[in-house]
Amino acid sequence: AQKVTQAQTEISVVEKEDVTLDCVYETRDTTYYLFWYKQPPSGELVFLIRRNSFDEQNEISGRYSWNFQKSTSSFNFTITASQVVDSAVYFCALKGSGTYKYIFGTGTRLKVLA
C-alpha cells in the first residue's frame, strides 16, 4: 500500500525564520514520484516540485529547498527566510509507477506571522 504522512498539522513561524515541512512516504514501487504542492487560501493547488525515486539529488529553488532521502523515505521541504506570502497549506504527494493516481498527505498548514 502507498501512504504519505505529514505529521505536522500546523506550524507557525515568525517572518524571516526558516521552516521545514516533513513528509514521509511508504511504497513498494521501485520507481515512484514525489511532489509538493502549495494551496493558498484561495484554494488552487500550485505545483512546486517533482522528484523521481532514482534521483536523490537535493534541489534548491530560491528560498525553497527539498531534501530527498530514500534511506528514511522522506522528502522534506524547507523554506528559508519565510515570508507572510508563504502562508498556505502544503501537500506532499506520491505517485507510483504505472498509475496516474496521486496519494496526498493530509497537508501542513503554515502560518508566517509578520
Added chain:
Amino acid sequence: GAVVSQHPSRVICKSGTSVKIECRSLDFQATTMFWYRQFPKQSLMLMATSNEGSKATYEQGVEKDKFLINHASLTLSTLTVTSAHPEDSSFYICSARIGNDPQGNTIYFGEGSWLTVV
C-alpha cells in the same frame, strides 16, 4: 507551466437541483483528467479519473450516478452533481495530465470550485 481552468469558482444551488462544473486545459491537450474533492481542512480525495472519449473510472465509494463525469474533448471535462444535498457541499478541484508530455507524470490543478448546497 500548464494552465487548467475551472468554472464556476463558486456556486450555490438549492437542494435537489443539479450543478455542473467545468474543467478546461487552456494550453495543452489533456488525455486524462482527475476530479478531487476536499472537505474543509482535509486532504484531497480522488473521486474519479476521466479519459477523453471513454467512461470515467470512479474510486471506491463514489457514486457514479450522483457525480456524472464527461470528458468529451481533449480540453474539457465536466462534473455534474445531480440531485445535490447539503452534504455535497465541498471544494471540488480538477487536474489534468498533459497528453504528450514526455515526462507524463506531473498533473496540474485547476483553481477549484466551491459548491454550497442550501
